[in-house]
Amino acid sequence: MRKNILMLSLIAGMVALSGAGMFVNSAKAAAPSAESCKDCHTDKFASFMKSRHAKGAITGPNGTGACLTCHGPSMAAHLEKGGGKGTGAFAFGKKADPATKAAQCLTCHGDSKHLALWESSKHKSVGLSCDSCHSGHSSLAKNLKMPQTELCFSCHKDIKSEAGRQSHHPIKEGKISCSDCHDPHGSFGSKSLKADSVNDLCYKCHAEKRGPFLHEHPPVAENCMSCHIAHGGNHNKLLEQKAPNLCHNCHTGSGHFTGPYTAANGFSSLTTVAARAVGRSCLNCHAAIHGSTTAGKQGKYLAR
């Protein structure tokens, strides 16, 4: 039944979307009014005309203010002086104050729900402004300067390195984007996460880990990052360490009193191969490491 409702919703959405195309015809805006800048700023004019800012229905850049909307307010002086740097037009250059640049954008976008927490965002506090990531002339989605993953990696090079390791979320494969988990414009959570906690975020895609289980594994229920890393690493399943050492961080001095499971117990050993020193180690038996609904001792030990 739920499936049917969802499918109907999807189809209804699509039908409505078809209708959206009809609205597209409703009006043709007046011709762009940035022509006065075209002769000197040919390339900028061309990129602007391909951008969404150039659409007539958008209040601002293509309205009466034209280029002045973002590059004003002293455009007249700029024209009188025959153009050139430092003649009045506002440029989004490196030297410009981030807050001043952001203010230009917030004139129109300040009411956006996406920017409601910009004042408290990490990106603002480290001195970034809108033009660090966006360009008013971009024709890419969200007016980004370059595709999102590439853009984020251009500053977060350590994350790029992690995401390239053998066990990783499919970020470089394009199946997960940074903004699936993080809000670059700020959030109430740490690390600009789009959730109240790490686990709340992870459960969005890994709903099977949510439980609640009969037998919980407390560090798991508290924070997925107790064992996992987010972007990528050297150990399978994005584990911070490889089992059994990961497990020994907590489960030591108790449990299996048979040894540390060394090379003496691996496949290469000619003596005794131990289940805990081959394959997935502790998880060869403790399969329900995220929680179990098996009553009894094996369930309590997360082994069933």
Next chain:
Amino acid sequence: MKKYNYLPAVLLLPLLCATGAQAADNEVTGFVMPSVKSVHISGNKAKYGEYGDPDSNISGSVEVKSESDTGYVTFNAADIAQDTQNYKIEGGQYGKFRLDAFYNEIQHNNTFDAKTFYAGGVGTNQLTSPLSNVRYGQAITPDMVILGNTFDYKVSRDQYGAGLRLDLMKPFFANLSVSREDRQGLKPIGAANSSFPAELPEPVDYKTNIIQAEVGYGKNPYFASVGYTHSNFDNAYDALYFTDIYATANQTSFVSLPPDNDYSKFDLKGRVKLPLKSALALAYSESQATSEATLASTLNAGGTIRTITLGDSLFDGRVDTTNYSAVLTSSPLDFLDGKIFYKNYETKNKSDKISIIESGTTGQLGNDLFDYNKESYGIEVGLKLPGRVTLTPFYTKVETKRPFTLLPSTAEFNPSYDVTTDDNIYGINAKWKGTDFISANIGYERLDRDDNMDSFRMKHGDTDLDPYTRESYIASQKKNTYKLGFDVFPTDTLSLGFTLKHKNIDYDETQVGLTGERSTSYGASASFTPNDTVSFSAYANYETATREQLVRTGAGATTGSPVDTDPTDAAYNITTTLEDKSFDWGVGVNVVAIPKTLILSAQFDHTRSDGLVDYTYGPTSAAVPPAGWTNETIDFSSWDDYKKDALQLKGTYSLSAKVDLTGGYAYEKYKYSDGHYDNYRNVYNASATAGGYLSGANANPDYTANVVFLAAKYKF
């Protein structure tokens, strides 16, 4: 491998037609790009195509944009007919509304051609085997494994949904989205019976529905919104049942699988801008997660059927979560930015607490309800100083309370204990914008964590292990983090970047467990664009991480020795030192060979890791390496070691203003070595009374791949 699932494309065709219908009056742009790929792989195909489609294929991409000055419709399709195909259509009127619908597939390949002796039921939750007549006490041999069949460990996620955003009544707005994910496939799961583990193919047949709605108001100085989320997770299987070859004939065992769950969340957000360039943001949310599971009343434990007496055979799980946050920011002066925040996140586990008595064991095995409360607050101040220097000192206090039991005791009904951690985090970051050609930043952060385990006792029988044993994630620690980075732009055509990060953690109250961690990472990057026709880029990262552990061993669980209350008793101690080294580097070049006609590019990337585990038994005779081994030979010299080389050569030739041809060659080589997987065997320790069976998950991932690809892009 290929699913050739054209259904999504068919569903979206009407929309594409609708877009086409607008072509006469709107600017219609886009492209059609058919592509062909020839793949030759020697080795592990699943690892090569872990998140993709590893086979040779014919595919393509399409983009159609129909835009006017008032609105737009766009359609994108990529990886058509591949395991990773995705389609998206979006349309709306600027400033009024937006609609979108999508279909997306995510493939996760783990291991192909895994092996099992369960000839029947692979892909379901009822595994049967002709070996069911093999009784406990007889050997499991490699020959028996050959009797079984092969299968692939892989899971696919098929996602689809639609969304609506309304801005018609600005400053009011509304969003609604529905989505569904069907996840299917097989993944490995372990099942142990009397210490003989078998790795089984767990069926994955999940369905997750999510509905999200939000309405709000946004006009400076105010912003407010109300949101609701509902997520429903359905697992087709509550348990995996299998004939237990280690038990007496025809006995069935089971492993419980994730239960269905239901999650709903209600949230409020608000922000108001205040005088003195200040803003106050507030958030409140309540959520509830529920699950339901029918508990089994018997359990096969090593061939012995045990009766489980339950206080309630139906487990109702429920966890309520409340979160509230406040952030006050202010920039009252040009040189001052300030932020004060508070956050309280609390979970209440209201699940059934069920008494459980298992025959053959002593006492009760009731479930423990874990919940926690994390309260944090702090301040951050940004000071802009002369010389283009910004200093940002910060302080955060985090207190986490956890009323739960850390280690279950089989001999008693576990009471709950409070374990509280107090974190004091402080530090300072400095940023220097320097000159036009150089900028730098430096930072330091200190974490002082105190655990409060006064009422906590980790027990073995009646003997306390506390206070010298700690679980690392809640253990007292002193952590220092140092960061340094600078960017240099010697010329307009050259940019260089360097980073250094060092971290060390001392678990100062832990004597048995994880006692210390330290890591250092270095990064460098460069790009050089001498002219409009050629550009070079390069990067390198190196990281080394070391962890120190002290673990205890002993002759047997019944001896008191391993729980000797003397933490310095070397007779039962083993030190473990883990070293992980990671290194990656790459170079790339991009050449405009013929302006506006031919672009050539080459990129080479190398990634590797080198791990080591060094074990050292205590010097006395109670804990010594097994016969024939010494402290020098018991180390694992390979610990998830791997090397990966990837080369891509690509050329794009513009045949005309409308047609581009792209062709190229890609090479990848992956080599892996690990103490747990080298010399891998599906069956080990096969004897008259014992044996372990692995199905091949994650084994032998080495591969070499050669790929030739060609695509033609027609733009309109």
